Amino acid sequence: MDQGIPIELTVNGRRRTLVVAPRHTLLEVIRDELALTGTKECCLVGECGACTVRLDERIVDSCLVLAVEADGCVVTTVEGLAAGDRLTRLQAAFLDHGGVQCGFCIPGQVMAADDLLRRNPHPSLQEVEEGLAGNLCRCGCYGQIAEAVLATAAGDPEGEA
Amino acid sequence: MSAVRVGDAPRRVGGEARVTGRQQYVADIHLAHELHVKLVTLPVARARIGGIDTSAALALPGVRFVMTAADLPQPVPRFGPQFRDRPIIATDETKYHGDPVAAVAAETKDAAEAAARLVRVAWEELPAVTTVAAALDPTAPLVQDPAIRPNDPLAATNVLREHPVSWGDLDAAAASADLVVENVYTFPMVTHFAIEPHAFIAAPDGDGIAVWSSIQHPNWLQRVIAQLLDLPLAKVRVYAPDPGGGFGGKQHAKYEPLLAFMALRAGRPVRLVLTLEETFQAVRRTAAEVRVRTGLRSDGTLAFEDIEANYLIGAYADIADRVVGKGSYPACGPYRVPAARILARSILSHTVPSTAFRGFGNPQVNWAVESNLTEAAARLGIDPLELRLRNLARRGEAFIPFDTPCDGDWEQTVRRAAELIGWNTPAPAGRGRGIALGIKSGPTTGLSYSTVRLLADGSVVVYAGTSDMGQGARTVFAQIASQELGASLDAVTVVMGDTGVVPYDQQTSASRSTVLMGNAVLAACRDIQAKLRSMAARLHGVDEAEVVVDRGVVRLRGRELPIIDVLKPGLGSLGGELIGLGEMRKEADPDHPLGGTAAFFEFNCTAVEAEVDEETGDVTIARYVTVSDVGKAINPLQVRMQDEGAAIQGLGHTLLEQYIFDGHGRIRNLGAIDYRIPTSMDLPVEMISEIVENEDGPGPYGSKGMSEGALLCVAAAVAGAVRDASGVVIRDLPLTPERVWRALRDRDRS
Amino acid sequence: MHAFSYARPATLMEAVSLLAEHGPSARVLAGGTDLVIRLRDGTLTPDVVVDVKRIPELRPRIELGDGRLSISAGTVMTDVAADERVRRHFPALVEAARVVGSVQIRNRATLAGNVCNASPAADTAPPLLVYRAVAVAIGPEGIRRIPLDELFVRSGQTTLTRGELVTAIELPLPERRTGAAHLRRTRRRGHDLASVTLCCAVDEAGVTRIAYGSVGPRPVLEVDPSGLLADPAAPSETTAAALERMFAAASPSPGSMRASPEYRLAMLRVLGVRALRTALARLVEG
Secondary structure (H helix, E strand, O other), X not given: OOOOEEEEEEEOOEEEEEEEOXXXXXXXXXXXXXXXXXXXXOOOOOOOOOXXXXXXXXXXXXXXXXXXXXXXOEXXXXXXXXXXXXXXXXXXHHHHOOOOOOOOOHHHHHHHHHHHHXXXXXXXXXXXXXXXXXXXOOOOOHHHHHHHHHHHHOOOOOOOO | OOOOOEOEOOOOOOHHHHHHOOOOOHHHOOOOOOEEEEEEOOOOOOEEEEEEEOHHHHHOOXXXXXXXXXXXXXXXXXXXXXXXXXXXXXXXXXXXXXXXXEEEEEOOHHHHHHHHHHOXXXXXXXXXXXXXXXXXXXXXOOOOOHHHOOOOHHHHOOEEEEEEEEEOOHXXXXXXXXXXXXXXXXXXXXXXXXXXXXXXXXXXXXXXXXEEEOOOOHHHHHHHHHHHHOOOHHHEEEEOOOOOOOOOOOOOOOOHHHHHHHHHHHOXXXXXXXXXXXXXXXXXXXXXXXXEEEEEOOOOOEEEEEEEEEEEOOOOOOOHHHHHHHHHOOOOOOEOOOEEEEEEEEEOOOOOOEOOOOOOOHHHHHHHHHHHHHHHHHHHOOOHHHHHHHHEXXXXXXXXXXXXXXXXXXXXXXXXHHHHHOOOOOOOOOEEEEEEEEEEEOOOOEEEEEEEEEOOOOOEEEEEOOOOOOOOHHHHHHHHHHHHHOOOHHHEEEEOOEOOOOOOEOOOXXXXXXXXXXXXXXXXXXXXXXXXXXXXXXXXOOOHHHOEEEOOEEEEOOEEEEHHHHHHHHHHHHOOOEEEEEEEEEOOOOOOOOOOOOOOEEEEEEEEEEEEOOOOOOEEEEEEEEEEEOOOOOOHHHHHHHHHHHHHHHHHHHHHOOOOEOOOOOEOOOOOOOOXXXXXXXXXXXXEEEEEOOOOOOOHHHOOOOOOHHHHOXXXXXXXXXXXXXXXXXXXXXXXXXXXXXXXXXXXXX | OOOXXXXXOOOHHHHHHHHHHHHHHEEEEOOOOOXXXXXXXXXXXXXXXXXXXXXXHHOOXXXXXXXXXXXXXXXXXXXXXXXXXXXXXXXXXXXHHOOOOOHHHHOOOEHHHHHHOOOOOOOOHHHHHHOOOEEEEEEOOEEEEEEHHHOEEEOOEEOOOOOOEEEEEEEEOOOOOEEEXXXXXXXXXXXXXXXXXXXXXXXXXXXXXXEEEOOOXXXXXXXXXXXXXXXXXXXXXXXXXXXXXXXXXXXOOOOOOOOOHHHHHHHHHHHHHHHHHHHHHHHHHO
């Protein structure tokens, strides 16, 4: 019988109160309890980064965080990046530079790229590649994703609508 | 915003949903009262199934039922795109590590997982064959029940089919050869590793059934389900949200049939989302051992190719035999080959069923044949680029005697790639270069319908049954409609992935969709344009022959009107819309070995400059060039992304990827930790991709299909560079550091 | 995952008491990047998971004092790699911390956790051994300082006794000027588990310390006080022979999927030579 542990956390700016089982990961709770399905399930062993979220100002693989550990924390998912319908410059750059194909890895990539630019507003290409190395893309968009990140850093998103 | 033109690179249609997380993949969809399904498998390659005790599983709270073969109609129905060889669930025997024996349905994921662990299966390990040699051994156990292939002499073996292709006089050609190079090459088992694991939902839908699947071929799946459940097609609705990566691994039915039966039994929706490990056990590329014997004259011209390709397919045929036939067919490459003998075999084994995977059987033979050409060049003392150019087919040449002739200026592609790599300049010290050519036949038959609706305000809805799994089909179709009907891109809606609403499309594969569905969309637009012509003629009192509708504009009597200025008055007080129907069909040719000639060829030249760390075996690619002959890039950005993506995927099987088995035929490296694919840090230092556009394809505006070409010859180009840099010749993939290191030591010893 | 109870002690004593009470059926949860994987695959089925992150003494903190740098148990790899004092005094540890997984992993994985997990392939183990790290542990019997070389037993096993919990990793400031380097072998350039991981440090007195992992059941530390390896004028056969002695304890497992024993042993030597060269160069640069 699962223990039910009450937790309180802020998700995308909203305070949420939940009762969770210890064995449920933050990823599961985000997707299943909070119905925020932008964060994806893939490898579930912290290798692919599809589940990347921001937890207290740092990006983490939410598949390796138990939901109970997030008690009292601030969580941002991909849904929390854009302001309403308006894409961030980074998101727009992903589209303008061809950094998106099937899209499944993209929420994680965007979270990782967003984090990188906060820590390092003007990264080199190598720093971009290292910063996003925890996000696998099987469609192979790495080059274009890097271009998008560098373009955002340079303050020059091409052809923004 | 004005209409985009073909050749522009607008933002991907559907892109916003992807970058915001709003995109709904199958696993993001939840239905009320859904049950969660978990599969039960055995820790062995092949086993006889004894009793299945579900009592402990059923006793868990929340568990509704456990489905086994005994719960299905008897005999258990079988399915499969080529042979109906696959039972909906294993019956008396599991045939590969991961073959499901039972499926639990429960109220929660946790309950389903816990119950799956409690299902007690009495099983007995049986001898399994997991390699070509083992499968071909005369004493080998048969993978497939011979009764599935009555009247087939091969049914008493594990050879499913043989695909012989030959032309010319091989003996005479052999006599004329000054050099014969013969080697065996191997291509390992690798898996698709789409970032979205396969996901399926089935639910009763009135007197029929609804299925959601990450499937690439919705109409095909509809047919399979209808047949298995004995339902009319019109009572089977398949929803096919964009797959999160397909690459061929989501083409054909896997667990949808099982889920359909479970949904009908439960009277409720049932959902199954595979774990990444389970996807490795569901789909993979066909592995191969290829013996190539190439004969050349001393001037480097080819005398013959004699190729024996043993492809190791899985326990169920899926589409793998087609992979073998179609992939091996152009094995000789894009060259003038006076005499050829190709014999490819699809060989069954107790392994994960292999299925379609980008390249469709071509990368395996390309690895062998191109590597052999590189060796031949070395032995003849001829530059490997020069050797290829000397033999390269020219436009119009029937390089495969009974098929579509060379349909492009391939030399242009090759020379451009050579130029970009700096082939005729000296390589920097310590680096070597390799070059290879890849060819693949496009679709051999095809049928796509599209309907397009021009709505009263000039906006457009396009219905196209193609699956957009990242290649950008949706955008391509939207661009065509935008250009032809003068609507801005944000006034075009493309509806895909719903057999209840979208007309028939044969499938999404073989890089076919821009050509086949694109032409259908174009035809539907032209149908609307014809109606607009008629409308304009009526409104302006002129003859239809005097009206031209071209790219969103109506021209008559020296005037130019935007379509809306004809449409609005034309529709009149009742309003309405104009509906266009388009069809693109490529008929089968029953006499052709592949069932039809190639609609087009994908042609690519890849050139690599690399260095090898002599102490560790690490291969560093300093420069990577890929050039593809695409006819016309409807969206150049998407084309570039596909080519670079294909190259990176190819670098995966070239340098990193393989299944690792234990002595019991079990896969050891399931999951992301020990199956390595390229990350952002594993890219070539410099990657250059270009396209050749001669508008000489059969698709809209002279386009050809593309997206597989750039994967075909990655391995041979890289290995060629490794050979040039270090002198080592490696004939087995992947070129892991350890494998290269061993080859370096062998070189030093000899 | 199997169900388990979750405890979040607020004090060290509570944590120790829980661990003492449950023994092997309790597991410590710090970063979770190893534990959660094993909970999911069922290789660990504890009754209780003890989350130590809210214990004040364990909260992320790096402190310099008493000639030692003390890295609290809750300190993650990102912070270890970014800390100015770690960079100045223990640069090879930074090199190692920076290659543990990805950014996402490094933001959670703790240095202490990496040590206590006792994987023979742990990348931080060789530099910690070379830098003479000590694990500070608290248990029912009190506080112990355990030199890391005495902590590792084999994969997944340390000499911590029932109820003991590591509270910090301490690194004594080097008494002599030192040059050090960390290198490893992986299957790809992207993040990966090491098939060989090695650290070499040479100090101005010529003492050479080499530690290596993933070539045996536990990370190994070897010390050569002779000065031979540190002598740039020594003939290469002599250096090679000295290095060979350092690697005598290597015994890679034949069953590994990542690399064969032959390759690992060969790479051990390649990395040893390269790391030594870099360490000497850094010693000279000062």
